[in-house]
Amino acid sequence: MESVGVLMPVPMSPYLEQELERRFNLLKLWTAPEKAEFLKAHSGAVRAVIGNAGNGADVGLIEALPELEIIASFSVGIDKVDLEKCREKGIRVTNTPDVLTDDVADLAIGLALGVLRRLCEADGYVRSGGWKNGDYKLTTKFTGKTVGIIGLGRIGKAVAKRVEAFSCPIAYYSRTEKPDLKYKYYPSVVELASNCDILVVVCPLTQETRHIINREVIDALGPKGILINIGRGAHVDESELVSALLEGRLGGAGLDVYENEPDVPEQLFQLENVVLLPHVGSDTVETDTAMADLVIGNLEAHFLNKPLLTPVV
């Protein structure tokens, strides 16, 4: 497979890069001084593209690569890949589900604890010597709070499992009720937000879920409510979120994702009831390796005419 051209548009994981380089003709777009020229020069050779959470494959890229057969995303979310175009052109698409579920769910709990117990602020209190002048202020309990989950897929269920250990009542919203689950179902996000203390966004980003967290939902969650977003930034109307936090209409937020990454609204930097992470949900050494192995496994399966391991299209 050494002659198969695999295009990596942006750097992702050194391990993935190294393993792709051992097996394929890896073309690293970001290293080219003139990207358009590079693409033109290699367009006939590229049979696979590696996507990720921030960079997929839009119509422009797909149309520029006439020999493209497969897009293997180094992410579970494939909202940056034009799936319709791929279906139309018979291009296969794979992602990396399951292997990252635990890490992302763990991080949701970390964010909830971070916001409620003010972990980052309290850490700063010790580092800056503040403790020498007195105890840190009281914070808010997590155990027993009602947690609402938007999207009860693999990661949503893993969040629920963890939250159960904190004796938190669990409710959820998804397109359809899941009768096999014991959690309380709400048929609208506003109803869910009105009936929980912590709202976790963990559904895939689609046209229907874009800005699923809007002003009405934020107001339903209210001044004591906490929003945790481990899905995609575009799930949330970010300017509404910022104004609700600045005006005290929302109790706090734990965010791993933003509408225009890596740009994060700077008004949030001054707020102690907000924990901001740089989209690191699945970024552990262990999961990076597992995701990379899955990307490579899918490419090898494809080029050996075997069934894909985790097909989306």
Ligand SMILES: O=CC(=O)O
């Ligand atoms: O955001 C990360 C992913 O989709 O894997």
